[in-house]
Amino acid sequence: MQNITMPTAGESILFGGDYNPEQWPRETWDEDMRLLKQAHVTSVTLNVFSWALLQPGTPDEETYDFSMLDDIVDTVTKAGLTIVMATSTGALPAWMTLRHPDINRVDFQGRRHRHGGRHNPCPSSPTYREFAPKLAGLIAKRYAHLDNLVCWHISNEMSGYCYCDNCAAAFRVWLKNRYGSVEALNAAWTTNFWGHTYHSFKEIFPPNELGDAVDENRSLLPALTLDYRRFMSDAARGIYNLEVSAVRENSSTATHTIPVTTNFMLDFKDYDYFTWAKDLDVVAWDCYPSYDTAPSHIAMWHDLMRGLKGGPFMLMEQTPSRANWQPFNSMKKPGQMRAQSYQAMAHGADTIQFFQMRRSQAGCEKFHGAVIENDGTSDTRVFRETAALGEELKKLGTSVAGSTVHARVAVIFDWQSWWGMLGSVGPSVSLDYLTEIDRYYSELYRRHIPVDMVSKTSDLSGYDAVFAPCLYMVDEPTAANLRTYVRGGGRLVVTTMSSIANENDRCHLGGAPSPLRDVFGVWAEETDALAPGTSVPLEFAEDVAGSVAPAGSLLCDIVRTDTPAEAGDSTQSTATILATYGGDDYYAGAPAVTVNEFGKGQGFYVATMPNSAALATVVSAVLSGLDAAVLEGGNAVVESASEGLEVSTRTADDGTALTFVIDMAGKGGEVRLSEPRTDVLTGRTIGGPTASESPLTLEKFGVLILQ
Numbered sequence: 001m002q003n004i005t006m007p008t009a010g011e012s013i014l015f016g017g018d019y020n021p022e023q024w025p026r027e028t029w030d031e032d033m034r035l036l037k038q039a040h041v042t043s044v045t046l047n048v049f050s051w052a053l054l055q056p057g058t059p060d061e062e063t064y065d066f067s068m069l070d071d072i073v074d075t076v077t078k079a080g081l082t083i084v085m086a087t088s089t090g091a092l093p094a095w096m097t098l099r100h101p102d103i104n105r106v107d108f109q110g111r112r113h114r115h116g117g118r119h120n121p122c123p124s125s126p127t128y129r130e131f132a133p134k135l136a137g138l139i140a141k142r143y144a145h146l147d148n149l150v151c152w153h154i155s156n157e158m159s160g161y162c163y164c165d166n167c168a169a170a171f172r173v174w175l176k177n178r179y180g181s182v183e184a185l186n187a188a189w190t191t192n193f194w195g196h197t198y199h200s201f202k203e204i205f206p207p208n209e210l211g212d213a214v215d216e217n218r219s220l221l222p223a224l225t226l227d228y229r230r231f232m233s234d235a236a237r238g239i240y241n242l243e244v245s246a247v248r249e250n251s252s253t254a255t256h257t258i259p260v261t262t263n264f265m266l267d268f269k270d271y272d273y274f275t276w277a278k279d280l281d282v283v284a285w286d287c288y289p290s291y292d293t294a295p296s297h298i299a300m301w302h303d304l305m306r307g308l309k310g311g312p313f314m315l316m317e318q319t320p321s322r323a324n325w326q327p328f329n330s331m332k333k334p335g336q337m338r339a340q341s342y343q344a345m346a347h348g349a350d351t352i353q354f355f356q357m358r359r360s361q362a363g364c365e366k367f368h369g370a371v372i373e374n375d376g377t378s379d380t381r382v383f384r385e386t387a388a389l390g391e392e393l394k395k396l397g398t399s400v401a402g403s404t405v406h407a408r409v410a411v412i413f414d415w416q417s418w419w420g421m422l423g424s425v426g427p428s429v430s431l432d433y434l435t436e437i438d439r440y441y442s443e444l445y446r447r448h449i450p451v452d453m454v455s456k457t458s459d460l461s462g463y464d465a466v467f468a469p470c471l472y473m474v475d476e477p478t479a480a481n482l483r484t485y486v487r488g489g490g491r492l493v494v495t496t497m498s499s500i501a502n503e504n505d506r507c508h509l510g511g512a513p514s515p516l517r518d519v520f521g522v523w524a525e526e527t528d529a530l531a532p533g534t535s536v537p538l539e540f541a542e543d544v545a546g547s548v549a550p551a552g553s554l555l556c557d558i559v560r561t562d563t564p565a566e567a568g569d570s571t572q573s574t575a576t577i578l579a580t581y582g583g584d585d586y587y588a589g590a591p592a593v594t595v596n597e598f599g600k601g602q603g604f605y606v607a608t609m610p611n612s613a614a615l616a617t618v619v620s621a622v623l624s625g626l627d628a629a630v631l632e633g634g635n636a637v638v639e640s641a642s643e644g645l646e647v648s649t650r651t652a653d654d655g656t657a658l659t660f661v662i663d664m665a666g667k668g669g670e671v672r673l674s675e676p677r678t679d680v681l682t683g684r685t686i687g688g689p690t691a692s693e694s695p696l697t698l699e700k701f702g703v704l705i706l707q
């Protein structure tokens with residue numbers, strides 16, 4: 001676990017979120033305070049988008065006006081709320097974009113934007129790099145002394161790329177630092193392909209539509225796109241860090257440690273969050289599932305956010321009711337917001353925050369839900385549910401905070417592999433990295449097996465099994481890490497599209513999963529892409545449970561367990577075939593799932609995308625012989641639970657464990673415990689002496705927190 005500083009509201013966790021009183025007349029603020037107190041709100045996030053108010057640009061560019069923010073800060077302080085203070089650089093002042101056009105991004109089509117939107121400064125803009133940290137520093141200097149200021153929030157949901165000339169110049173410097181010489185870059189990128197040999201860094205441009213791009217994800221030289229993604233991730237982190245330094249340098253009056261963070265997002269691919277995490281004192285993220293987002297997918301992203309620093313995180317935003325920017329903005333049903341909040345907590349959230357406190361009366365978020373709706377009263381379902389949750393959380397206090405999830409199974413998540421696969425032309429347009437990670441994660445989730453989401457260079461030695469679906473990009477440190485893990489006794493699963501390329505997106509020679517062929521005892525001679533909607537039956541040596549016939553789809557590697565004669569002295573590997581392809585295609589009978597003994601461990605290779613039946617059989621094979629109770633950890637107290645009930649346990653340093661059982665599907669269900677436990681939400685002992693005989697009934701979106 002890296003160092004994590006979690007803000008709290010004294011005896012309570014942060015419960016509240018974005019509050020934008022600058023959109024309202026002064027009279028409304030006092031009413032807001034009354035209502036927020038009634039909702040048991042303990043914290044507000046202020047100043048997310050106020051740059052244009054704070055720095056009006058007249059009479060000169062050095063004039064700042066903090067009067068309204070002072071008033072807001074004073075109001076919420078008097079109301080006894082804690083403050084998460086944003087630096088307000090998430091939206092640019094219009095005057096600044098007009099006077100200093102370098103601050104506006106140039107898009108993928110090569111067009112310089114003008115003022116509009118938000119979250120869109122050019123990271124290489126001299127104007128932005130001067131004005132943004134200056135403002136952050138002034139804000140820190142002005143408010144750091146406040147006892148109730150508990151967290152700094154830099155910018156907001158930083159995202160996106162710029163393709164301007166300043167970025168091109170900065171990219172060249174970045175490339176020079178990475179490769180040293182243009183010759184080394186040519187070698188790394190294999191630029192003799194399609195005559196791309198460069199003789200000077202000056203010849204290299206961002207991969208946009210005017211140049212090498214095929215589309216926003218792909219270019220003629222995938223290594224160029226890949227490095228541009230890395231560069232943009234670093235450049236955005238660079239402007240984040242400029243503000244962080246300014247805040248720290250100007251916080252000498254602080255009476256306590258104030259952590260600095262920014263808010264991450266769901267399914268976010270632009271930046272590599274693993275590299276960012278070390279620069280955040282605490283990971284914070286905004287969770288906006290759609291009506292059809294699988295609960296397992298939300299759980300996975302919570303686990304990933306916990307994995308970034310190996311400990312608790314902030315749930316910085318969620319909607320109390322509905323979003324507005326999704327295609328179909330369904331309301332959260334009665335109880336669903338509470339269930340989702342506890343789900344976040346069960347996976348490591350130590351704050352429950354919302355966007356937003358009062359609904360905007362105008363602007364593009366006028367249909368976005370809020371704690372205080374347009375009727376302006378407490379007499380709404382959403383307000384009542386928020387207040388009820390606030391009251392419950394107040395009772396829980398900080399008892400859960402700081403504890404973490406203990407997992408014996410890990411899933412490797414890798415932005416670099418995501419980018420690499422996305423940047424590749426072929427082998428199938430249906431290939432989607434997140435879907436493949438979900439596939440394996442959801443099977444573990446279904447089994448109530450806690451999972452750590454880790455990076456490919458994380459220490460894996462504490463895990464009984466590690467799943468690395470589509471680990472496309474394997475560099476030398478990764479290969480060494482994975483090899484060490486299996487040699488030491490780990491069980492490692494890779495799939496088709498794994499260990500294809502090195503860090504420059506150059507294919508490893510010797511057949512995938514080279515350079516780990518000896519670990520898995522197989523190599524993929526061919527990879528077939530299946531026609532959409534088609535599948536290939538799989539024949540397992542073991543019986544397959546259930547009524548669905550096992551099958552593979554999307555891609556089928558045709559793997560061989562022998563070694564080509566010229567490659568080594570042994571011609572047959574030790575791999576055992578667990579399943580073969582059925583059907584009548586030319587590769588019927590070829591291995592589809594294999595396991596190889598390597599050192600003290602095992603390397604599993606899954607050559608296709610398994611359907612649910614095949615996946616369940618594969619996961620059972622991987623986990624066979626491991627003690628289920630150990631794998632499940634604290635979750636093992638749940639002997640059985642209806643489909644759709646989620647089980648997750650947080651354990652404190654002193655061993656105290658809280659097991660959350662949550663009906664995420666909203667269908668209700670039954671739970672059997674192996675021994676009696678106390679539900680900390682009601683104080684009732686449940687389970688009873690004959691615990692496993694009498695099931696408990698959980699209402700729709702019901703939650704139990706068992707101690």
Ligand code: GLA
Pocket residue numbers: 156157286288317319323324355365368
């Ligand atoms: C994001 C932003 C907020 C708000 C919400 C709406 O998370 O950070 O400012 O726009 O979306 O869902």
Ligand code: ZN
Pocket residue numbers: 105106122123124125162163164165166167168
């Ligand atoms: Zn730029």
